[in-house]
Amino acid sequence: MSLLSSRSVSILPTLLALSSGSLTVLGFAPFSWFPIAAMALAVFYQSLTDASPRAGFWRGWWFGVGLLGFGVFWIRISLNEFGNMDAWVAHLLMALFIAAMALYYGFTGWLVCKLNKGPYWVGPLLLFPGIYVCFEWLRGWLFTGFPWLNLGYTQIDGPLAGYAPIAGVYGVSLLVALSGGLLWGLVQWPPRPRMAAGIGFGAIWLAGVGLQQVNWTQPAGASFRASVLQANIPQSVKWAPDAGVTIAQAYLELTKDHLASDLIVWPETALPDFLDQVRDPLITPLAERAHEEGVEIVLGIPVMDRATGRYYNGLLSIGGREDLYAKRHLVPFGEFMPFRQWLGPLVEMFEVPMSDFSRGANLRPLLQVGPRLAGVSICYEDAFPNEVVQALPEAQFLINVSNDAWFGDSLAPHQHLEIARMRALENGRFMVRATNTGISAIIDDRGRLIATVPSFVRAGVAAEVWPLQGLTPYAIVRNWLAIGLALAMIVAGLLIGMLRLGRKDGDGEQAPPVSSPRHPAHAILKF
Template sequence: MAIPMMSLPKAGLARLPIPPAMLALGAGVLMVLSFAPFSLFPVAMLAMAIFHQSLVTASPRSAFWRGWLFGAGLFGFGVFWIRISLNEFGNMDAWVAHLLTALFIAVMALYSGAAGWLVRRLDPGPAWVAPLILLPGSTVLLEWVRGWLFTGFPWLSLGYGQIAGPLAGYAPILGVHGLSLLVALSGGLLWCAIRWRHRARIGAGIALAAIWIGGAGLSAVDWTEPSGPPLRASVLQANIPQAIKWDPEASLMIGETYVDLTLEHLDSDLIVWPETALPDFLHQVRAPLLDPLTEQVRAEGAELVLGLPVMDLESGRYFNGLLAIGSQEDLYAKRHLVPFGEFLPFKSWLGPLVRLFEIPMSDFSPGDDRRPLLSVGAHRAGVSICYEDVFPAEVIEALPEAAYLINVSNDAWFGDSLAPPQHLEIARMRALETGRDLLRATNTGISAIIDHRGRLIDTLPAFVRGAVTAEIQPRQGATPFSRFGNAPAVGLALALLLLGGRHNIRRLLQSIFSKWAR
């Protein structure tokens, strides 16, 4: 017998004596605990339930500010490490770095504010629509927009915190935004299970359990299959301090360090160096370093992939490159650059403010490679350089040709903070979404070898010099996510918003058109 949700009583949860604004802020801070290095994945569901509770009695305007507070807690706690790159390595005064970081956090929190506003502005009234329809829809739609608007900042998408939980089973189908949708829906169901009574409460609990049990079941599915024999792979981590990385006097020492580590692992089929492992341009190190190293690597039957800057001598432009040497040579130039870290957007508008950003090598040009593929020996690898791996739609452009994935990075910019474990978590999600093993080489850590289920085969801790060696399995085939990308998750989020708020959307549009007609 169907239960008329419109008449469901809201008893069952005493009104919390905490002001709604504090609830929203606390929920955002709590959400950070679901991400690495804490990895308390069930906390995300609780945080979304608390966030929704803060919106229950709000007007649309109040809901916007409560949503903004949720985002301020999430980003304020989760990405405050941005100030390290600005202050300690960007030569920016501490007060300026803190001010700009706070401004960035305030802007990122606007997306959560907009999600809160949508929930209350479109809520038609039935008790189940806001937590189960509008909350998941608005959360994911705004999260997706945050991932591409103004070059995008997809960090701390809610689904990343589920990489070690049952919901991860949905990642090869729906991707990280699909997991975010399920996190928000789970939070809504948890809220309903607490607020509602009798059979409605039981129904919400059953639905919640079904989602999580279904994810656990899907985790056992292999969406791709092995292709050829395994490869012995080594990932090198030289642990070069960021403070000396770009010092010309350290260049020789850096090159010798990587060569020595490479010679120690020539029994591997594949060796990977980090992003810009060599601080000199390709044309400067080819003859004295890379040509003899190529001969040694080739003689041992190995392949070497290394990061270094590459200059176009005709145009003077330079690129963040990834070079494969050994049986053949191939080059990939980074396509998705980091604003202010690798290029300076709006230089003509910012004027003298540009001088605040004294970051070395901060004027790269984007590469024009059509797809992120690199030929490495007998295989093609799907490659990403640092920040590129946070854009799943770009990573899957390498499939189905890519037999495995490579990500090289330099997280030394962010010191001993939450950033390295968060970035490793993102790389694990890319492996899981694509059904491919992934090699992750970083300058100061955390370097890792990850299997096609997103599990860590082995890691090298931060600020340790050494290497990680393990077998990886080239694979073929495609997961549903690698075929369809973000479209199913984002389409579902949009459909939920349109379905849940259809009546109020119509009224809102009519109001806008009537004002325009005047």
């Protein structure tokens, strides 16, 4: 084989990894081709077969570059168009962020190749799914976390969604990765193991359909009518000094159209002025009108503590009574600047309005909304399942407010809505979700959209919401079940590999490697 041909063959697995990562994006909203996620993971695993740990690291890294490069390229929009950065700086920082996040997938590939010493089925069925999900979970909390594009979100409209109320999004991710391993076995294994792989794949997906028929929570009283308002205020004018009156008027007009509802929800920082500045001219009269009409209003507003000079991203409930929640999980470089003393001049490049929020002191994400308690999240907080679930069992429904205008007309608003739907499904609660420019929605306890306002439309929408009680299995065990299973799979894979190596040492006979010619089906995708 010539040198050029040899190089072409050696680069093919890397291209395979990059392509599989890129194709995985099609499983997420707005595309929502949920079967492609498992197929892409099968291709990713194929790129790791016969690879050294070093090669596995780079193939995993390229998978991450493909997934994140196509999946979260919208980060550039907030940096360039609304963060007032030069385009080249925004693109550079976005590329560095993607390269850094792709390291999680690089270490996934490295560890799979490093530990895969067992029989042919251990890698795809134990080590690969377990390691993939453990690193996905690690990415969700390390250095404040970036839990975007978790594999389980691709299944919100598929059969595997039935497992979400039991094991959460990480449990669904584990089953997608396991399904990818089984699909790989359908292509690569001899006839009998191939049949077993097909049966296993079918059983997992059919069981998911059955689980979707289970009602995990029960009504806690009569339904009420909820409205979400979306004023579609352009991000470019939202924080302009003279925009406050115009913005308030837009929401007041939408509110008048929905006074027949029991609950009206405005988006995150719907009012761009601090609460104490608008309390007398706006909030107090609005609360009195809401009380007269018998409606509760929940609105996003920044809150200043004049004694300390700190300000918070707040969610205010008015009407029957007043309550306030301050955002606890802030967005790095968007709502606060981490490592300010070390980053120095780089911090000055971020000219993001209201980018020095303080973290709220609420112990749990609960808000009193009239006679009911709601589990609340502000924007990015709903991406953290372990934080949203803290509102249970008291919360009878969920509220999320957001401002995805930061990311323009991109994949971000669709992906964020998909995340919100998963939170409703995991916790067995309706969610009322209001956003500035879209996509606003009312979501039922099965994660289904029952009313929406499309992006970049000024409108409101109303639907019946049922307060619910009880706990899903996920609300009890949280992420421990999924991560515990993932770790158990890794340990089992290691033990089986050690036993296999022990047998080799004992009898001197070596079992054929996964890609051995004694398994002719492997030649189909072997490079």
